[in-house]
Amino acid sequence: MLRPAAPPATTLRTVAELTGARPAGSAAGFEDIQLTGIEQRSNAVLPGDLFAGLAGDRAHGARFARGAVERGAVAILTDPAGAELIGEIAVPVLVHDSPRAVLGELSSALYGDPSRKLRIVGITGTSGKTTTSYLVEAGLAAAGLRTALIGTIETRIGGVRVPSALTTPEAPQLHAMFALMVERGVDAVVMEVSSHALALGRVDGVRFAVGAFTNLSQDHLDFHAGFEDYFAAKRRLFVPDGPDSAAAPRPSVAARTAVICVDDEWGQRLAGDVSDCLAAESGDAAGRLRTVATRAGVPADWTAGPAIAGPGGTQEFTASGPGVNVDVRLRLPGAYNIANGILAVAVCAAAGVEAQTAAAALGAVDVPGRMQRVDRGQEFLAVVDYAHKPAAIESVVATLRTWLAERRLLPGLGEGRLAVVVGAGGDRDAGKRPLMGAAAARGSDLAIITDDNPRSEDPAAIRAAVLAGAQAVPGAERGEVREVGDRAAAIRIAVDWAQPGDVVLVAGKGHETGQEIAGVKHPFDDREVLAAALSEKTRDLTHS
Numbered sequence: 203m204l205r206p207a208a209p210p211a212t213t214l215r216t217v218a219e220l221t222g223a224r225p226a227g228s229a230a231g232f233e234d235i236q237l238t239g240i241e242q243r244s245n246a247v248l249p250g251d252l253f254a255g256l257a258g259d260r261a262h263g264a265r266f267a268r269g270a271v272e273r274g275a276v277a278i279l280t281d282p283a284g285a286e287l288i289g290e291i292a293v294p295v296l297v298h299d300s301p302r303a304v305l306g307e308l309s310s311a312l313y314g315d316p317s318r319k320l321r322i323v324g325i326t327g328t329s330g331k332t333t334t335s336y337l338v339e340a341g342l343a344a345a346g347l348r349t350a351l352i353g354t355i356e357t358r359i360g361g362v363r364v365p366s367a368l369t370t371p372e373a374p375q376l377h378a379m380f381a382l383m384v385e386r387g388v389d390a391v392v393m394e395v396s397s398h399a400l401a402l403g404r405v406d407g408v409r410f411a412v413g414a415f416t417n418l419s420q421d422h423l424d425f426h427a428g429f430e431d432y433f434a435a436k437r438r439l440f441v442p443d444g445p446d447s448a449a450a451p452r453p454s455v456a457a458r459t460a461v462i463c464v465d466d467e468w469g470q471r472l473a474g475d476v477s478d479c480l481a482a483e484s485g486d487a488a489g490r491l492r493t494v495a496t497r498a499g500v501p502a503d504w505t506a507g508p509a510i511a512g513p514g515g516t517q518e519f520t521a522s523g524p525g526v527n528v529d530v531r532l533r534l535p536g537a538y539n540i541a542n543g544i545l546a547v548a549v550c551a552a553a554g555v556e557a558q559t560a561a562a563a564l565g566a567v568d569v570p571g572r573m574q575r576v577d578r579g580q581e582f583l584a585v586v587d588y589a590h591k592p593a594a595i596e597s598v599v600a601t602l603r604t605w606l607a608e609r610r611l612l613p614g615l616g617e618g619r620l621a622v623v624v625g626a627g628g629d630r631d632a633g634k635r636p637l638m639g640a641a642a643a644r645g646s647d648l649a650i651i652t653d654d655n656p657r658s659e660d661p662a663a664i665r666a667a668v669l670a671g672a673q674a675v676p677g678a679e680r681g682e683v684r685e686v687g688d689r690a691a692a693i694r695i696a697v698d699w700a701q702p703g704d705v706v707l708v709a710g711k712g713h714e715t716g717q718e719i720a721g722v723k724h725p726f727d728d729r730e731v732l733a734a735a736l737s738e739k740t741r742d743l744t745h746s
Contacts, residue, residue: 203246204357204364206381210314211236214277214294217252220311221304223296226285232294235276240312240374242305249274252312254374255284256302264288279308306406309377316380317409321347321390323553324405324457326436327416329594330542331394333534334416336569337546339392341560342553350383352376352393355570355713360386370399373406380408390553397435405439405455412552413439413457414545418468419593433468440472441479459552461492463545464502469493492523494548496541504548506540511608515573521547521561528557531565535573536601538594571712573598576729578736581702582618586728588712590654592637595624595709599645602705618703619647619681621696624710625689626668628659628718635664636671642709643672647681648699652692654710655718661687689717690731697735708732 215233217223225232238250244266247253253275255264264284271278271293278288278295285297298304310317323338325331332354343349351358352371358364359382370393371379383391395413399405418433440462442454462473476491495502507520515535521528521544532543543564550560568574576584585602589595599622606618622642626635643649651669653661665685672683686692696706708728711717717726 203248204359204375204379204382205239205248206313206378206385208385209238209312209378209381211238212312213237214252214296216311217277217279217308218296221279221296221298221301221308223279223298223301223304226288226295226297232277235294237276237312239378240305240309241270241275242372242374244270244273247273247275249276251275253278254301254305255280255288256305257281257283262287267291302403303406306373306377306403306408308407309373310407313377313381314384315407315409316377316384317407319384320380320388321411321553322380322408323390323392323412323414323549324395324408324410324439325392325414325416325549326395326397326400326439327414327463328419329591329597330416330538330545331396332588333539333569333572334414334542334546334549335392335394336567337543337564338414338549338553340563340567341546341550341555342390342392344563345550345555345559347389347555348387350388350391352379352391354394359383360388370394370396370404373404376404377407395439397432400438400455401435408455410439410455410457412459412461412549414549415440415460415462415469415472416542416545417463417466417593419466419591433471436468437472437475440476459490459492461494461545461549461552463494463496463541464500465495465497465541492548492552494541494545496537496544504544506544509537509540511535515575515605516565519543521557523548523551523557526551526557528561530561533565533568535605536597538597538601539573571714571729573601574712574729576732576736578733579740580697580700580736582700582704582706584697584700584706584708584732584736586708586712586732588710588714590627590638590710590712592634592641595622595638595641596644598707598709599641602707603645606703606705618701618705620645620705620707621648621650621699622646623650623652623689623692623696623706623708624668625652625654626664626710627655628657628661628664630657632667635667636674639668639671639673640675642668643675643680643683645680648696649680649683650692650696651683651685652689653687653717653719654689655714656720657718658721661719689726689728690735693728693731694735694738697732697739706732 214235240252242254247270253270264280264287440460464470493502494504496506504523509517509519518531551557574586589598624642715727716723
């Protein structure tokens with residue numbers, strides 16, 4: 203559990219004053235109770251905590267209040283419905299009509315407002331958050347800053363790594379983590395900020411120094427009402443909620459400085475919104491808004507020159523920004539990584555790091571599960587990538603197709619073929635499933651539709667939706683399409699199919715080390731399964 207060793211003590215009276223919460227029933231003397239933490243998970247409560255009993259999707263957190271008290275909670279914050287569920291209990295209960303709306307600012311206050319003492323960079327967008335976060339962290343560290351990272355793959359504090367459960371933790375854990383970072387001497391934090399986190403208030407109370415936007419494409423439309431709602435959630439990182447916002451009144455989390463990739467229409471629209479907001483606020487947006495573009499003809503503060511491909515998927519380009527030109531070398535292939543790379547340089551510059559210093563650090567960065575090669579001596583390329591959205595799959599397939607066409611994988615073997623193994627996750631945006639199938643089939647020579655994380659859904663029904671999209675692609679634009687439910691078997695089939703000079707792409711899970719089926723997470727790592735299949739094939743060829 204990531205908590206500060208010496209948290210400040212706050213009285214319950216202060217909590218009531220900060221939030222406007224009122225005591226339930228008779229709570230004489232409650233004001234002087236000392237709090238040293240806050241937690242909304244009853245099984246994670248520590249002695250001295252305020253337990254936040256919030257309404258949830260499956261159950262109301264107040265139902266677990268007695269367990270929280272047994273673990274040492276000294277007070278409870280909940281809503282009127284939660285107070286009724288709790289009834290009589292041995293600790294004071296504070297009632298707020300919308301406790302989730304005040305949870306972030308309250309968590310920040312209880313831990314001494316730690317984000318004010320850190321240089322926090324928040325990165326949002328549909329794709330590219332993780333890669334850009336790793337690149338930005340490398341750039342900041344190159345300038346001598348002690349860094350921390352919070353994201354999809356891991357949380358890392360000054361070199362200590364902790365696996366991540368959520369892309370963006372809940373507010374109580376997030377602010378506790380910031381307080382721990384302050385204790386450990388961290389200077390700068392780079393964090394991924396998901397649309398869920400912005401919509402649900404997980405980052406409320408965070409003082410972002412820099413906010414960065416990568417792009418917007420279809421994902422999470424099971425959670426958001428549509429693209430406009432999805433965009434509105436991302437927008438919160440850059441523009442304060444206005445008085446006309448449909449959301450309940452909430453504190454602003456808008457970053458002081460915005461760095462926005464304007465390669466797509468959503469980035470262009472967001473940049474316009476930020477510019478208008480800054481102009482209305484101060485009359486001058488200079489220095490607090492920086493735009494980034496990789497597409498020719500798109501005006502921006504930072505632009506990328508033509509990329510020069512090198513061996514092994516490396517690439518180089520020149521990043522041109524306000525008064526500076528720097529050469530950038532990346533170990534990460536693909537046009538989308540040019541966008542991630544120049545965005546990282548611009549973000550580091552906005553955070554006060556010399557662009558040249560940041561750019562020089564990017565060439566050593568690898569990102570787990572992102573175009574990650576698996577090599578067991580085979581004469582073809584095998585790659586694992588986290589691509590699990592239609593646009594991301596299209597980008598990765600296009601990159602690998604370019605490699606094949608340019609014969610840069612294994613010189614002398616000629617142009618090879620491409621196999622893609624892909625599935626879609628259960629209990630997530632169902633509308634993207636056929637689009638994912640189409641993206642995998644279009645341009646590949648073999649698309650194998652398999653299981654990803656079915657979760658609580660019927661795996662066959664998920665595969666059917668992905669398969670329908672793949673088979674809808676005209677035959678002239680795709681190759682063979684197969685359905686193989688067992689993911690390990692699908693990977694072995696793709697490996698057996700591959701010949702010298704070919705490429706096998708296993709997409710969707712990337713860095714993940716488990717496969718969730720019917721509520722149970724089974725050990726499964728695409729990289730390990732792919733490596734085993736490659737080793738078996740190499741061994742068989744050696745002995746044949």
